Every structure is written in structure tokens, then in C-alpha cells.
Amino acid sequence: MSSPLPKRESPGNAPATKLVVVGNGMAGVACVEQILRHAPKFEITIFGDETHLNYNRILLSSVLAGEKSPDDIVLNGRDWYEQNKIDLKLGVRIIDVNPIAKTVTGDDGSTTSFDKLLLATGSIPIIPSIEDVMKDGVFVFRNLDDTRSLLQRARPGIKAVVIGGGLLGLEAARGLQVQGCEVTVVHLMDTLMERQLDPAGGNYLATKMNSLGITVLLDLSTTAVLGNGKVERVQFKGGGSIPADLVVVAAGIRPNVELGHKARLEIKRGIVVNDYMETSHPDIFAVGECVQHNNICYGLVAPLLEQGKVLAATITGNKGPTYQGTIPASKLKIMGVDVFSAGDFNEKADGKEMVRYEDPSQGIYKKLTLKNGKLAGAILVGDTSDSHRYMEWLRSETDLTSMRRQLLFPEPSADMGLDVAQMPDGETVCGCMGVTKGTIIRAIHDKGVSTLAQLKECTRASSGCGSCTSLCQQLLKAVVPEFEEESKKVICKCIPFAEGNLREILRSQQLKSVQQVLEIYGNGLGCEICKPALSYMLDMLWCGDHEEDRSARFINDRVHANIQKDGTFSVIPRMRGGVTSSAELRRIADVADKYHVPMVKVTGSQRIDLLGIKKADLPQVWADLGMPSGQAYTKGVRMVKTCVGTEFCRFGVQDSTNAGIELERRFENLFTPHKLKMGVVGCPRNCAEATVKDIGLVGQEGSWQVVVGGAAGKKVRKADLLVTVESTEHALEAAAVFFQYYRENANYLERTYDFVERVGIEKVRKDTVYATAAAKQDLLTRLRKSKEHSYDAWLERETLNHPTQFLQIRPMKKEEVLI
Amino acid sequence: MNHAAEENRVWIAIARAQDLPLREGRVVAIGDREIAVFNLGERIFAIANHCPHKNGPLADGMLSGGVVVCPLHARKFDLETGKGTNALSAEQCLETFPSRLNGGIVFLAISKQSATTDGIPNPCLDHGDGEFWNTQSENVNR
Numbered sequence: 008m009s010s011p012l013p014k015r016e017s018p019g020n021a022p023a024t025k026l027v028v029v030g031n032g033m034a035g036v037a038c039v040e041q042i043l044r045h046a047p048k049f050e051i052t053i054f055g056d057e058t059h060l061n062y063n064r065i066l067l068s069s070v071l072a073g074e075k076s077p078d079d080i081v082l083n084g085r086d087w088y089e090q091n092k093i094d095l096k097l098g099v100r101i102i103d104v105n106p107i108a109k110t111v112t113g114d115d116g117s118t119t120s121f122d123k124l125l126l127a128t129g130s131i132p133i134i135p136s137i138e139d140v141m142k143d144g145v146f147v148f149r150n151l152d153d154t155r156s157l158l159q160r161a162r163p164g165i166k167a168v169v170i171g172g173g174l175l176g177l178e179a180a181r182g183l184q185v186q187g188c189e190v191t192v193v194h195l196m197d198t199l200m201e202r203q204l205d206p207a208g209g210n211y212l213a214t215k216m217n218s219l220g221i222t223v224l225l226d227l228s229t230t231a232v233l234g235n236g237k238v239e240r241v242q243f244k245g246g247g248s249i250p251a252d253l254v255v256v257a258a259g260i261r262p263n264v265e266l267g268h269k270a271r272l273e274i275k276r277g278i279v280v281n282d283y284m285e286t287s288h289p290d291i292f293a294v295g296e297c298v299q300h301n302n303i304c305y306g307l308v309a310p311l312l313e314q315g316k317v318l319a320a321t322i323t324g325n326k327g328p329t330y331q332g333t334i335p336a337s338k339l340k341i342m343g344v345d346v347f348s349a350g351d352f353n354e355k356a357d358g359k360e361m362v363r364y365e366d367p368s369q370g371i372y373k374k375l376t377l378k379n380g381k382l383a384g385a386i387l388v389g390d391t392s393d394s395h396r397y398m399e400w401l402r403s404e405t406d407l408t409s410m411r412r413q414l415l416f417p418e419p420s421a422d423m424g425l426d427v428a429q430m431p432d433g434e435t436v437c438g439c440m441g442v443t444k445g446t447i448i449r450a451i452h453d454k455g456v457s458t459l460a461q462l463k464e465c466t467r468a469s470s471g472c473g474s475c476t477s478l479c480q481q482l483l484k485a486v487v488p489e490f491e492e493e494s495k496k497v498i499c500k501c502i503p504f505a506e507g508n509l510r511e512i513l514r515s516q517q518l519k520s521v522q523q524v525l526e527i528y529g530n531g532l533g534c535e536i537c538k539p540a541l542s543y544m545l546d547m548l549w550c551g552d553h554e555e556d557r558s559a560r561f562i563n564d565r566v567h568a569n570i571q572k573d574g575t576f577s578v579i580p581r582m583r584g585g586v587t588s589s590a591e592l593r594r595i596a597d598v599a600d601k602y603h604v605p606m607v608k609v610t611g612s613q614r615i616d617l618l619g620i621k622k623a624d625l626p627q628v629w630a631d632l633g634m635p636s637g638q639a640y641t642k643g644v645r646m647v648k649t650c651v652g653t654e655f656c657r658f659g660v661q662d663s664t665n666a667g668i669e670l671e672r673r674f675e676n677l678f679t680p681h682k683l684k685m686g687v688v689g690c691p692r693n694c695a696e697a698t699v700k701d702i703g704l705v706g707q708e709g710s711w712q713v714v715v716g717g718a719a720g721k722k723v724r725k726a727d728l729l730v731t732v733e734s735t736e737h738a739l740e741a742a743a744v745f746f747q748y749y750r751e752n753a754n755y756l757e758r759t760y761d762f763v764e765r766v767g768i769e770k771v772r773k774d775t776v777y778a779t780a781a782a783k784q785d786l787l788t789r790l791r792k793s794k795e796h797s798y799d800a801w802l803e804r805e806t807l808n809h810p811t812q813f814l815q816i817r818p819m820k821k822e823e824v825l826i
Numbered sequence: 827m828n829h830a831a832e833e834n835r836v837w838i839a840i841a842r843a844q845d846l847p848l849r850e851g852r853v854v855a856i857g858d859r860e861i862a863v864f865n866l867g868e869r870i871f872a873i874a875n876h877c878p879h880k881n882g883p884l885a886d887g888m889l890s891g892g893v894v895v896c897p898l899h900a901r902k903f904d905l906e907t908g909k910g911t912n913a914l915s916a917e918q919c920l921e922t923f924p925s926r927l928n929g930g931i932v933f934l935a936i937s938k939q940s941a942t943t944d945g946i947p948n949p950c951l952d953h954g955d956g957e958f959w960n961t962q963s964e965n966v967n968r
Contacts, residue, residue, distance in 0.1 A: 501890075534890035535900065558849035562886040562897045565850070570897050574883040622886075811847045816854050816863070817946070819839040824931050824950040 023050040026322075027111055027121035029101045029266060031055025033064055034295025034311040035127030036083055041319030043091055049323075051093045052119060054111070056100035059151050060085060063470070065308055065439065067154050068175075068340055071182030074515045077151055104270040106288055123290050123322060126267060126278065130260040130296040130306060135170070137256075138231035144238035145254040148179045160253050163187025168241045168251040170229050172199040174339060176257035177212075180221050181341045183255070185517050190221045191249060193241070195258075197226040203337050203348035204386055207365070211372040211388040215344050218370075218526050262297045262304050277304040282329035284318035294318050301332050309333055312441040334401050336438060338391065338474055342516055343528050347391040350384030350401050352376055359383055364415045369530070373415050380408045395478060399434050427481045436482065437475045442468040447482050457487045498755070499536040502529035506540070506754045513548055520554035521545065533559065540755035543642065546678050547750050550789055551796025557808055565812070567800040568625055569640035571618065576625060578617040580634035581675065581799075584649040584667035584687070585613025585695075591634060598631050612646045612684065613695075614639070626804035626813055635675070635799040642756070643678045645685075647671040648696065652689030652706065661706025663689035666735050670704070673739065674746055676797040680753040680762075683746075698726045701759040702746060704738050707731075711738035715745050715771070716763030724760045727768040730776040744775045744783050747790040837926065837933040839950035844930065846870065851894065853885035856936055861923060863932070864889065864905060871905035872923035872934050879915070 026042070026049045028035045039051060055061075061083040069075040088095045096113070103112040110120045132147040134140055146157055161167065161183050169180045172194030184190045192199075198209030199216070213223045228244040232254060242248040262277035273279045273287040277299030280286055284300075286293050295311040296304065305311065310333035317330040336349035354361035354376045364373045371389035375382060375397070381404050385397040393415075400407065407414065430436075432445035450456045450465045462479055463470045469479045497503045502525060504512065509528075518524050521541045525533045533541070538559035545553040557565045568576035580595070595615055599607050605619035614637055620628055629636070638644055649667030653659040667687035674685075686697035687704040697703030699719035703726050705712040710733050717726030730741050748771070753762040763771055775783070803812065840854045846865035853875050854861050860875035862885035873894065875884050882898035889895070893902050893911050901915040908920040924935040933952060 530891075532891035534893075535888040535895040538888065558847065558889065561888060570883075570886060572880065572898065574881070574886070809847055811845050814845055814852075816841040816845060816852050818854065818856055819841065819931070819950050820946065821948045821950045824839045824929075 021048065023048045025049075025120065025122045026051045026125065027119055027123075028053040028125045028127060029111065030125075030127030030129060030295070030297075031057065031061050031095070031097065032127060032129050032295070033061065033082065033308065034129065034315065035125065036061040037312055038125065038127065038294045038315035038318055039091075039093070041315045042323060045319060045323040045325055047323040051091070052121075053088075053093055053095050054099050054101050054113065055095070055097045057150055057152065058098045060088075060097075062151060064150070065340070067148070067151065068178030068182050070151070070154050071148075071157060071179065072185045072342075072515065073182075073517075074342070077155075101266060104266050104291075106270045106272075106291065109290065121290075123292065124270075125318075125322070126270075126286075126291065126293040126297060127295045128263040128266055128297045130304075131263045132256065133259045133261050134256060135229070135258045137170075137229050138242075139234075140232055140256065142232045142234060142238050143236060144234070144252065145232055145256060148175060148255050148257055149260075157183065157253075157255065158186065161186035161188050164189070165252040166250050167191070167253040167255065168193060168249065169255045169257055170241075171255075171257035171259065172196070172223065172225070173202065173257065173259060174200060174337060176255070177216065178340055179255050179257055180216070181219065181344070183253070184219065184221055185515070187517070188253065191224060191251075192216070192221060193224045193227050193229055193243070195226075195228055199223065199225070200339070200346070200348070204346070204388070205352055205374065208346075208348075208372050208374065208386045208388050211365075211367075211370055212339075212344070212346055215370055215389070215527075219341075219344070260296070260306055262299065264297060267293065267297070275299055275302075280314075280330075282317075282331065283321045283326055284314055284330055285321060292318055292322055300330060303332060305333060305335070307333070307335060307337060308439050309336065309441060334398075336398055336401075338394070342512055345387065345389055345391040347385070347387040347394040347397075349394075349398055350376070350382070352384035352386045362414050375414055377407065380406050382407060391474065395434075395436070395438075395475065398438065399430070402435070403431075427478070427485050436478050437466075437468040437470075439475075440467040440470060442466050444482065447479065448486060451483070451486045457483070459483065498540050499534060500530075501525065501533050501537045502541070504528065506544075509541075510544055510548060510751075513544055519545060519549060519552075521556045521559040523554075535561075539564075539642070543678055543680065543755050547793070550792035552792075555808065557812070563640035566622055566625055567629075567636055567640065567803065568620065568622075573619075575619045575621055577639070578620050578625070578628055578632075579610065579614050579637040579639035580632050581637040581646070581671075582614045582634075583671040583675075584647055584664050586649075586664060586668065587615075594632055594634070598628055601631065602628060610639070612639070613648050614646060623813075623815055629801040629804050636801040638676065638800070641678065642681050644671075644674045644676070644683050647685040647687055648700070649687045650689050650694040652687075656689060658692060659689035659706070660708045661689045661704075661711065662735070663687040663695070663704070663706055666704060666706075666711075666738070667695075669735075670702075670739060670742060673743060673794070676799055677750075677793055679746075679750055680755050681758045683749075683759065685742075699723065700726065702742050704742065709733065711735065713738050713741040713745070713776075715749075716760045716768070718758065718760040720758075722760065727763055727771075729768075729772060740787070741776050743790055744778075744786050745771070747786040747793075748775045750793075751786075751789070835935045835937050837935050837952040839931050839933050839952075841932050842930055843870070843927055843932050846932065849889050851885035851887060851889075853883065854934075856934075860885075861934065862887075862894070863925075863934070864894065866892065866905075870925040870927065870932055872925050873903065873905055873908055874920045874922075877901050877903075877915075878918045878920065884920075 031053050060081050063080045063082050066080040100114040101111045102114050110118050112118050132149050147153055165188050167183045167188040167190045169176045169192045172192050180190045180192045198206045199212045216223050230244050231242040232238050233240040233242055238251055238254050240248045241251045264274050264278055267274050267278040270291055278293040278297055280298045280300050294314050296306055313333055314330050317328045320328045334350050339346035360377045362375045374386045376384040382400040430444050434444050436442055436444050446466055454465055456462050456465050462468055469476045524541055525531055542559045562570050568578050602624055604617045608616045610616050647667040647670045649664045652663030654664055683701045685702045686695045686700040688695045688697045689706045697705050698714055699717040703714040710731050712731050713729045714726035715729045718724040732738050749759055848865055851862050851864045861872050862875040864871045877896040879901050882896040884894050886897045887894040892905050895902050902912040903920055904911050908922040910916050910918040926933045
């Protein structure tokens with residue numbers, strides 16, 4: 008809340024007015040919040056037929072898509088009801104209203120009397136007349152229970168059919184697909200979201216849905232649900248049918264006016280209200296999706312908030328403000344599928360003009376309609392970054408004559424803060440929660456808000472669909488001196504997201520191949536910068552359980568050797584801890600002879616490098632060596648350099664050699680954001696240079712120092728102390744926790760020394776060795792999973808990654824072609 | 827390509843399309859020249875294999891759409907035109923070779939002079955007499 012809610016006084020001499028609210032949804036509770044601001048002498052009872060606290064219904068699709076948990080979308084916690092002395096009755100459905108006796112009756116048999124009644128009963132799904140539509144396996148998608156049932160049924164591989172290609176149907180479709188279902192959307196009309204989009208915009212959206220892997224069938228009427236006992240197929244007009252294990256009916260909503268009828272209110276489509284939000288009964292009010300104002304029933308969030316403010320004034324005896332209707336605006340909440348629509352976008356009616364932009368290769372479509380020099384409507388598909396500008400033009404009815412050249416593309420402002428500076432204080436930033444720029448600025452100044460999380464808590468801005476997040480961040484940046492925006496650097500222009508965002512997208516959207524990511528979120532092509540980065544992220548996020556695409560890897564990672572200036576390769580077998588044997592050395596010598604290796608060299612990492620190997624010889628060289636890959640060619644775990652420690656050295660106080668071998672065994676074959684080198688030394692003399700390694704263990708009398716972020720390359724940096732522990736096992740565990748933390752949080756190509764400096768060693772410690780046992784366990788579990796999926800790359804000599812991995816081509820003979 | 831040039835070249839079968847992995851390059855030696863061949867799904871491209879900078883093997887390069895990136899020093903070349911596309915390679919242009927697909931076999935067009943196929947017994951050549959060629963174009967996409 009932007010201002011503390013006034014404490015309600017206990018009833019004095021005058022008896023408190025009994026206000027009964029039917030409906031514990033967004034409209035009812037938002038209206039009660041507004042009523043409380045007037046500090047009335049009200050005794051409030053709220054009935055909710057669901058058993059949940061008030062939650063943000065528009066985020067149900069995020070729950071279905073696994074982006075949010077049911078708890079994340081709760082708007083008013085139980086403490087809010089308690090603080091405001093509201094009697095909350097959950098799981099009770101009001102089934103009757105007596106407008107004369109002024110009582111309501113619940114389905115539990117209870118009767119409650121009221122002085123004033125507020126109906127906020129919302130809407131109910133329209134179930135089209137489809138034969139056998141109540142069959143097992145057919146769902147609607149309207150509340151949290153529906154969402155939970157869907158989540159229970161949705162499993163990888165099952166076939167889901169969504170009937171209805173509107174906002175809700177498409178969001179349900181994407182959610183089910185993220186859960187692994189094969190999804191088909193069947194839409195009666197020939198355009199998706201025809202209430203919000205014109206046919207061209209609908210086409211762009213259909214293309215985007217198809218690229219996500221969702222089948223869209225248009226202009227198709229569903230006639231029956233077939234199946235023995237439970238749904239097996241869905242049948243269409245004309246007789247065609249498709250298989251279905253699960254059906255979601257999302258064919259629209261209609262106002263839930265049942266209680267309005269019982270109360271004998273005037274009803275058309277919805278409960279009729281006037282500009283003061285009064286119904287035909289002086290003590291009965293209604294708000295939200297169940298009402299009809301000026302012949303319009305709304306199914307969006309913004310109108311119910313505006314209605315709630317007016318109703319609160321009227322019902323508390325402060326009658327004056329009026330509701331004048333809301334410009335309809337909607338956004339599709341599917342990550343990566345940006346769709347915005349507002350106002351009247353039909354340019355064919357009453358002398359409207361149209362301005363349009365399309366770029367099919369980028370999937371961007373923008374259309375504005377203008378009337379008398381003012382914006383009348385807007386459609387944006389593929390890029391909704393300007394939606395707040397258009398919304399404001401619609402609301403303020405700005406004359407656009409002087410801006411005609413910049414309607415679709417604002418002139419880039421040199422000053423990044425200018426964009427927000429130009430916004431008037433009254434402009435709405437968060438359309439879902441109705442928060443203006445002025446409210447946000449006041450929260451920052453008066454309440455010391457300085458982070459996005461605090462802003463959400465204090466004003467609720469950006470806690471709805473989240474599309475105004477970047478705008479909120481810009482405001483914070485402009486007003487809060489110490490505000491630090493989360494890393495915004497994008498990888499490259501092929502896929503313009505910051506790495507942190509991208510990791511979140513890949514995770515929540517269950518994307519498992521580079522090409523899929525590029526097609527949905529990028530330009531479909533990719534380049535030498537983003538493809539390896541995406542390959543790394545997918546491997547790390549899915550712990551190796553992803554679709555490995557070698558065309559998205561550098562040549563070194565296709566043939567598991569390091570390309571040299573003449574196109575030959577360097578081969579370095581793994582020699583854990585720098586320890587080898589006479590048998591290994593003999594095989595290395597034999598390989599050097601057999602393949603006429605021009606140079607055999609001891610590396611700086613205590614290993615042996617065979618330089619000048621031809622690509623065609625690589626698989627046989629690995630077989631002849633009979634040793635694992637040393638990964639000396641990749642952004643991955645290189646090696647552990649060790650000294651001889653207690654085993655032979657006079658000064659050694661820890662068994663560094665064996666600790667190093669064990670460390671190498673635990674991390675080998677894994678990818679990291681950049682190459683990762685380690686060292687273990689048995690005493691502080693540091694012979695194996697552990698303090699200039701990415702991860703180092705420094706043995707001391709009775710303990711190990713675990714150090715991280717060291718470097719001796721282009722940059723020289725002494726590693727920071729992460730922690731000191733007593734046992735070798737604890738040292739290995741601390742190293743593992745840091746190792747996985749770096750893998751999950753560093754940007755691609757960020758060495759540990761840059762990572763540690765960027766994040767700060769205190770935060771690194773807090774998130775790793777000082778983290779809760781559960782958090783540490785989570786890191787270790789994911790590391791273990793990755794390790795289970797990893798393998799020695801040189802085994803691909805036998806188990807090829809793809810059949811043509813090492814295939815050479817040459818001009819073909821006539822007889823080969825003529826077969 | 828004009829008629830004279832058309833007459834002066836020969837089509838050489840170099841691989842089954844299915845042996846060219848999607849979006850990766852492979853090198854083929856024809857006589858004493860090396861050609862990098864790329865399968866872009868809807869089309870196959872062929873370009874001289876050696877980067878003019880330091881001879882880097884372009885067949886080992888990663889693709890950035892229809893552009894190959896040299897694995898040694900990241901010079902970039904357009905597969906269609908052979909032209910350098912980044913600041914490092916801007917002034918350079920590499921030879922490219924027309925490709926055709928017939929019966930699942932990839933053919934490259936090479937000028938007759940350089941089409942020495944010594945060392946390949948009985949190479950499959952098509953001199954344009956239609957022996958191997960039909961006019962139907964095929965889609966490589968698998």
C-alpha cells in the first residue's frame with residue numbers, strides 16, 4: 008500500500024454498518040481496500056466460494072506455466088484480513104439474497120443479514136454446446152482449483168486440445184505445452200484473439216504460436232467430445248476429429264448474475280450499474296466482471312479497479328466521483344509472445360486513419376488507428392515496448408498532429424532518463440494495479456523505497472502481469488541515487504536479452520535446444536557469439552539433459568581437440584593432478600611415433616600435449632592413447648595442478664596430490680562459463696600456484712584454505728579466501744558449492760576472477776559456504792545431476808554424437824552415385 | 827552465369843546430402859583445391875576453404891546465418907557471394923561454387939581446368955548432358 012491503511016475504530020455509540028461482500032476475488036477485495044481508505048464505521052464480512060485467499064487471477068497462466076507458485080500470486084494474506092477486522096468466510100457459496108429482509112443465505116445453511124451488500128461475483132466460463140462436454144478429462148481454466156487439476160493431468164507426451172483461441176485459451180495452451188503436452192488450439196473464428204486483433208495481427212500471432220510448437224486450427228467448430236468414459240478424441244463440424252487426452256474449454260466468459268436475479272436487480276447481460284456504481288436497489292452494489300456499465304461488461308483488471316474507487320466513495324456516503332468507462336486494453340501473458348491491444352483498432356469504421364508497420368522476419372506487427380488527430384486504437388504484436396506510450400495517448404486523448412512522424416518509432420532520446428522524465432505524474436505505469444508515476448515517486452521519496460521488490464510491496468506496481476517492470480526500473484534508476492539495475496548487457500543482437508533473463512526464460516519455458524531458443528526468442532539464425540553461450544546455458548540449466556546441437560559449438564567442441572594455426576589439432580589427455588605412469592607415457596610415445604607428431608610438449612598444467620594431429624586421425628589417436636580427454640580445448644574444467652604434498656615432500660602438511668586427483672575426478676568433463684583451472688598445494692609455499700587458480704586449495708597445518716577467483720593469464724590476480732575448513736572432504740565440498748554457483752550465475756565467458764569481482768566475495772560467501780544447508784544441498788544436487796549426465800568426450804570415438812560427426816567427404820565415384 | 831561459363835564447367839558429385847550435418851561445414855578436396863561445403867537445410871553452399879588472412883579452414887567455422895566465421899581469427903564471409911562481411915575481412919572476396927542436388931546427391935560446379943580428379947578412380951562427373959540431372963529442384967531439409 009502506498010499509504011498505511013487507517014485503523015478501523017471499534018464501533019462507538021452508533022452501530023456499525025454491516026457490509027457483506029460476496030466474492031473474495033480481485034474486484035471485491037480491491038473495492039474493500041478502497042472502502043477502508045474512507046475509514047467508515049463498517050463491519051465487513053467477505054464470502055468466497057473458493058477456499059483460497061484473494062489471488063491475482065490474471066497470473067493463473069503463470070502458475071500453469073510453472074513460472075509462479077500458487078503462493079506467489081496471493082494478493083492479500085490472512086494478516087490483511089485480520090488487521091482490518093474483516094470476517095472472512097472461505098468455501099461458502101452464497102446461494103440466495105433476500106432484498107427485502109436484507110439477508111444472504113449460504114450453501115452451508117447460514118443466514119447473514121446486511122445493511123449494505125456488495126456483489127463481486129465475477130464471471131463464469133461459457134460452455135459451448137458440444138456433445139458430451141462434461142466428460143472426464145474436460146476442464147475449464149478459470150480459478151486456482153482448475154489450474155491445480157490441469158497441473159495434475161498435464162504430463163509430457165499427452166495430447167491436449169484447447170477449445171478457444173482467445174487470450175485465456177492461448178495462455179492455457181502455452182502453460183500446458185510447458186508442462187510437456189502436445190497442444191492443439193481449436194478456434195471457431197478465422198483469427199486468433201479476434202476481439203483484440205485484426206486478421207493481420209492474428210496471423211502474426213498464429214505464426215508465433217506455431218513456432219512455439221503449438222498447432223493452431225482456425226475456423227473450426229467443435230461438435231463433440233468422444234471417448235469411452237473419458238475423453239479420447241475431439242470431433243469437428245464436418246466429421247473430422249483429432250486425438251485428445253485432455254481438453255480445456257476456454258470459449259469466453261459471461262457475467263455471473265445469478266444473485267442479481269435473486270435480489271431482483273435490473274439485469275441485462277450483467278448487473279446494470281450507473282455512473283456511481285449503484286444498482287437498482289439502494290443498498291445493493293456490484294463491481295467487477297458481473298456488472299454492466301453503459302452497456303459494456305468488462306473482463307479486464309483495470310476497469311474493476313476504477314469501478315472500485317467510485318463504488319467505495321458512493322457506498323461510504325462520499326458520493327461524487329463517477330465511473331466513465333475504461334478504454335479496453337489487454338496483453339497476452341506468454342513469455343516471448345508479445346501482444347498488446349487497446350481501444351478501437353478497426354480502421355474501417357467512421358473515418359479513421361491507419362498507420363501500420365510490419366516486419367515478417369522479426370514477427371513484428373504494429374497498427375495504430377487515429378481519429379481526428381487522436382489515437383483511437385493500437386495493436387502491437389512482437390514488440391510491445393511502446394504500449395505504455397499508446398495507452399497514455401488513449402487515456403489523455405493527446406493531439407498527435409505534431410508527432411505524426413514519430414508515431415510508431417519514437418525519436419531515440421540521448422538521455423536515457425528523459426523517457427521517464429517526460430511522463431506526467433498522473434500517467435499510469437502499472438495498468439494491472441493502477442499505479443501512477445506520481446505514486447511511485449512518492450513511495451520512493453516518502454517511504455525510502457529503493458529496490459524493485461520494495462516497490463512491489465509498497466505500491467503493488469509491477470506485481471500484475473509484470474510488463475511494466477522495465478519502466479519501474481527506469482523510474483527507480485532516475486529517482487533513487489543508489490539504485491543499481493540488474494545486469495542489462497545482452498549477449499548479441501541475435502537474441503537481445505540479458506543473460507540472467509535468458510537463463511530464466513530457458514528454465515521456465517522448458518527450452519532444450521539452441522535452435523528452438525533462437526527461433527522463438529531470437530532471429531532464428533544465431534551467430535558465433537550467442538550459439539556457444541546458449542549451448543552452455545542449456546547444458547548447465549538442464550544438467551546435461553538437453554538436446555546437444557554441435558553446429559552451435561565451436562570446432563574444438565565438435566572434435567574435442569584444440570585447433571592450431573595450421574588447421575591441425577592439439578591433443579592433451581587427462582592426467583589427474585599431473586600424475587602419470589610409465590604405461591601411459593609409453594602409449595603417448597607410441598602415438599607420437601605412429602602419427603609422426605611434430606611436437607610433444609609438457610604444458611603449464613602438468614600434462615603432455617601432442618601437437619599437429621590431423622582431424623581425421625583424432626578418433627584413432629584417442630583409442631591408441633587409451634586415456635580420457637583432458638578438455639584442454641573447451642570452456643570447461645581443465646585440470647588440477649598439484650604438488651607432491653605429504654607423500655614425498657619434507658614440508659608438506661596436507662596430502663595435496665590425492666586431494667587434487669579427487670577434486671579433478673569430481674568436476675572433470677563438465678562445462679563452465681569459461682575455462683576453469685584449479686590447483687592444490689600441500690603447504691603455503693604454494694609450489695603448484697593454487698592462489699592464482701580459479702579454485703585453489705591451500706594446505707595448512709590441520710586445515711585447508713579454499714581460495715577462488717585467482718588468475719595468472721592476461722590478468723594476474725591473487726585468489727580470495729572463500730573459507731577455511733578442517734577436513735579434506737569439507738574443502739572439496741566448499742569447492743563444489745562454489746563451482747556450481749559459478750556455473751549457474753556467471754555470464755558466459757566470464758572467468759571466476761571477473762565473476763568474483765563483479766558479485767563481491769562477501770556475497771559469494773553468503774550464497775555458497777554460508778548459505779543455508781538446503782541451499783547448499785540444492786547446488787550440490789544439481790552438480791551431481793550434471794555429473795551423472797557428463798562423460799569423457801573422447802568416448803565419442805565409439806558412441807558418435809551424430810552419425811556424420813567424423814565423416815570425411817570426397818568426390819564420389821560413378822558407381823557410388825548410380826546405385 | 828553466362829553461356830560461355832556454363833560450358834566451361836563440370837558438375838562433380840561430392841556427397842550424399844544426408845552425410846552433411848545441418849549447419850556444419852565439411853571440406854572436400856577436388857584436385858588440389860579445397861572447398862568448404864555447408865548444409866543450411868534449404869540450400870547447400872560451397873566456398874573456397876581457406877581464409878585469405880592466415881589460411882584458416884573455413885569448413886571448421888561456425889555459421890552466423892548465411893555467413894561463415896573463420897575458426898582462427900573470426901574473419902567472416904558470406905556463403906552466397908564470398909564477400910567478407912566484417913571489418914577484418916571487408917576488402918576480401920572468396921570464390922563460391924554453385925551447388926545442385928539430384929537424387930539425394932550433392933553436385934558442385936567446378937571450372938573444367940581446375941576439376942582435376944586425379945587419384946579418384948572413375949569420378950562421377952556431369953558435363954551438362956543431362957545424364958544425372960533433372961530439372962526438379964529438391965529440398966535438402968531433413
